[in-house]
Amino acid sequence: MRGASRSKITQNLDKRVCMTNCPTLIVTVGLPARGKTYISKKLTRYLNWIDVPTKEFNVGQYRRECVKIYKSFEFFRPDNEEGLKIRKQCALAALNDVRQFLTDEGGQVAVFDATNTTRERRDTIIRFAEQNGFKVFFVESVCEDPDVIAENIVQVKLGSPDYTHCNTEEAVADFMKRIKCYENSYQPLDEELDRDLSFIKIIDVGRRYLVNRVQDHIQSRIVYYLMNIHITPRSIYLCRHGESDLNIKGRIGGDSGLSARGKKYAETLGQFIQSQNIHELKVWTSQMKRTIQTAEAVGVPYEQWKALNEIDAGVCEELMYEEIQQRYPLEFALRDQDKYRYRYPKGESYEDLVQRLEPVIMELERQENVLVICHQAVMRCLLAYFLDKTAEELPYLKCPLHTVLKLTPVAYGCKVESIDLKVEAVNTHRDRPTNVNVHRTTEDALQTVPSHL
């Protein structure tokens, strides 16, 4: 998560595995409209979610800040000296910020997002990395499918700041000429000539991959991730189980069944799903009774995942917040101080949850239409992944009972539709109270506890 990692000064003895000794510079390669920025942003989001501090540096952004108004593709002509000079300056400015992020700001991975289509440019970057002690990993996207490129242009180029002043036809025509400017000098990564470099070449949006010299764990994880993502349109539906008996009593955790209203929700959810006519929907639940009961009503085959079980509250399982404050006031305060990292005694933290959920996210990336029926903390973690939320925001994301969130990938992000199925339920959301000090009064601690029976 952004903000979740410690500075590199302290020895990270509590990390599950030392991701990398020296920082990694990921360098994209490819003609325009080959998905480099899509890949950069997605990879950055994933790495931050699994607690590897990552940042992307899009050279196009730097160019837009330098050349305030984009006129036409002529800027990118290979014989445009002025253009070449500016573009080189922008690349160097971006690399400078990369160095600052990786060396001074505790960054672990930087994604240098640009065409980088010539061997000469790539050599410059490699020398820069060597000087600074960074490992380099190239991610090239090669695609000649005109439909994919056209769709790409529609999704992300038409809305670009470069084309706000154009209509669709003008924008497309200009962009196609822009691509042409790069084609003649494009030197794709080569099995032979580049055999000593570490890279993955993604061909035809994942139809085929060439992987060369994976150096370490983080590169292996990056390759695995890139090989599992796809761009087939689909939606992911996230919701919690129906209201449970323990929910009504204001108790956390446990393995109780649905209340009457929870059962009503399950029925309504089933009707909603039927009405949506979702193509080949997969349904996933946890192994806790309340999610399975909910799935039963949807009437489709479902798969149970232990990894989707609610956060283990350890000694606080089945307690009310009032009881936690009474029995463990110190723990309660520590939790409010850092809800993401706080681990319940004999239980788990949100940080642990993210690690446990990583295979779920990986499989969600592989799948198409999926409905995930889970729990409050689990849903917050999954949502944080899709919506790129920080470790600070994640534990306070609003995931009310009886509400379905429909997530649809669009452009570089995710569209969210919130569907309230209009079945009453208790509120289980506890905001961070103002006073998180260990000496606070009981009233201060319980200020934000939602009402219950």
Next chain:
Amino acid sequence: MSLIENNTEQCGNSLTRELTQNPLKKIWVPSSRNGLPDRHISQKKVCMTNCPTLIVTVGLPARGKTYISKKLTRYLNWIDVPTKEFNVGQYRRECVKIYKSFEFFRPDNEEGLKIRKQCALAALNDVRQFLTDEGGQVAVFDATNTTRERRDTIIRFAEQNGFKVFFVESVCEDPDVIAENIVQVKLGSPDYTHCNTEEAVADFMKRIKCYENSYQPLDEELDRDLSFIKIIDVGRRYLVNRVQDHIQSRIVYYLMNIHITPRSIYLCRHGESDLNIKGRIGGDSGLSARGKKYAETLGQFIQSQNIHELKVWTSQMKRTIQTAEAVGVPYEQWKALNEIDAGVCEELMYEEIQQRYPLEFALRDQDKYRYRYPKGESYEDLVQRLEPVIMELERQENVLVICHQAVMRCLLAYFLDKTAEELPYLKCPLHTVLKLTPVAYGCKVESIDLKVEAVNTHRDRPTNVDVSRLAEEALLTVPDHH
């Protein structure tokens, strides 16, 4: 592992279907009309595949096909995907009792070709039986399969039977690698028991030559519709084409993480803990005096071994960390290495478990691998949690893993290819280090007793596992403690 079928037409209103919790695995399943749990409910984390998968190796002799086949089979079985390998060379040895020379493999040897084709078909027949009748999910067809013609035969066979096909090709021209390969696995082969080393190597090189002329490697263009991974130069480079599903994705990830660099993995438990002495399970106690002595001795042992760039991993429990501290090398803590969560039985003695939860205690003895403690975990859960540890162990070289009894059993079962039945009863005593060194197709194990006294924590399966058994029968095999 087939996808579950929730037959909602079985009952009028799906909501009236009650859920019951399977007593062994603590899985909630809908009960059918007679109140008993439905049989085919999926508790698996993900439906690996709907139809079985046939993995087909491709490559010249001595390219590591059998090494890959066996390792992959071991890994898949460990993560609970029923897998079996079918080595055509084995079939040939059963057919042609005595191997004379490379001449058998000459491309103009009609008799030889006929026998080899028959063997391949016999193996495919057994593949069909395993995948269709015996509940197998993945079959690894291990042979050279170097011609497009042979591969087309296999593809047709798979199509007829509803199997997915995934090719694993190993391409290597490094003479050192091939020579080392021959030394490691060919010299000891039944084919060469009657030869000396030079004769065997000379014959084998000629055998390779027999295949070279007709070898048609998988091709990016010609084979663009097939699903495959081409491993080049022992993992320097990979070409991956058309990964179809989850299991193929996992296979690719696994193959891209393994290596053949010589190294050793050291497995041991934490030093004896205070709870160990009291005969209590679980918890998070510190080391006893003897446990501290062990940690010191372990530190000396590790120093004496002069292990190149050793990594040390521990769990996040106090007793393993205390142990690592004495070794004096930087270590990494993994939550995934924590001991099995005994849920409501945490910190109890076996006698207390028998007293308070006699039914649970009996169920555990009936199926120790799948049994899940109430509010706790099963060995089956442990394996799932340890999979990323295994993957990282495959990537690493020399590693010392300081962990716990159940965890060590799971890791050991992976390296030594133990079944689910054997796993929970593997002997992993305190104060003993197991040094695992990959050799040929398996793993050499050296057991190093560091000669520091400790309690025995190993409880064998008692004779009587019936729920109606007496307390004495249940506690028959409990090891001594204070």
